[in-house]
Amino acid sequence: MKRSGFFALTAVILILAIWEIACRGLSVPDFILPAPSRIFFVAIIQAPILLPHAGITALEILLGITLSLLFAVPLATIMFAHRSIEQALSPFLVVSQAIPVFALAPLLVIWLGYGIASKVLMAAIIIFFPITVSLLEGYKNCGTEYVILFRLMGAGFWETLRLLYWPWALPFFFAGLKVGVTVATIGAVIGEWVGAQQGLGYLMIQANARLNVDLVFAAILWLSVMGLSMWVFVGFLERRIIHWK
């Protein structure tokens, strides 16, 4: 194991240990703050309840990411290809970030209903900006000398895009996607809080109302595991695709 990994693991174990000892020593009731061992226990034992909800949330996140990519990649490319479009749209992109997207969640539920559509859109909106901006930055980062080389070869814009700009921007794109997949989880859960019939966020609201705090924490644990595994998966894809770094 790498040194940094060792320190990180030690820190995690230490924090969990302090938490555990504090809960037991001070006899904190489970409906206030359950001990880590209790949370792990509930997360495993209640898996038959948790898993179907986790599956729904995961589906919302994945569809949200897909939807976001379907719009972000073409938009970043068009903005890069036409400077006037970039100038026209970039204020909207910035403003869309200034609006707290969570505030839109109740509206999305009104418009799209209690089903997964509103949550998918919520996740998609949240990660749209980081992906678009990082891809656009990646395109722009391309070395001028390379661009001139392609021009001297007689390459047109789309050919240069395919052979030069796109591979060049890939590391930036992945950096944005990594931020995106972790944030998408938040989007989906907020959407579920506002109004849903299933999903981990829905389960958390239900459990919270019944002071079932250990189930809330178990749901958080499952969410974290999901977010983390998506982050690891994107990192894995990144290393496979960007083999030259």
Next chain:
Amino acid sequence: MLKVSCLKKSFDNLTVFDSFSLTVPRGGFTALVGPSGCGKSTFFDVLTGVVSMDNGEISWLGETVPHVGQKAAYMQQKDLLLPWLSLIDNALLPTKVSKGNHNSREKALFLFERLGLRGFEQYTPHKVSGGMRQRCALVRTLMFEHELVLLDEPLSALDAITRRSLQSVLLLLQSEFKKTILMITHDVEEALLLADEVLVLTTFPMHVKEQFALEWPKPRRSDETELMKIKEHVLEELQGESSNEYIPLSFSPFPGGVEETS
């Protein structure tokens, strides 16, 4: 024949060159030597159409053209290989872009063999040495199928030993591949070893200060007396040029003064 006449380019108030002219005969090898920042690279930018000229005329093979950008192969100090492509795919890039003929792959493989890159076709650029990358850039330059080759300090990023071996490869461009070559360099010796004609340039506005026609057979040896004499002469000329740029004494790196220890 590449003919440039009365070329003018200025940025704001700075005239880089005014009525600059030169001629490279077909199949010839001309080198431009000058102090750094004298405008050599701007000249190449104008020649390739990267920046537009203010005035003047460029003609290639008797035909007047706005620039020779798409008629010349251009090689620079940086190899500019794409890190995600293998060496062979990098070399084939010009044919991929221009939808080249089908036997271009065989040509590239032949050039790999000829330039000592055999066996490294599938390596990515970051796995091979700087010299090999530059050889690969040279293969890519040759894949352009253009007769005119522009070299912008092609070897200056390399160590002395690698440079020596690549100089002989550059000679192949002329002797074997019948290219017409115009090279920028600040290595006087390199210019004298490789070129048929060496133009010594001076700064602002850039113009030809002195011109040498070198008729000795190639490959040449750097220790030939005549060649060394010319080298010394050119270096003196260039030194006279660059001594204009001095650092004023009041600009001391030690404002508080340095105490002498004796």
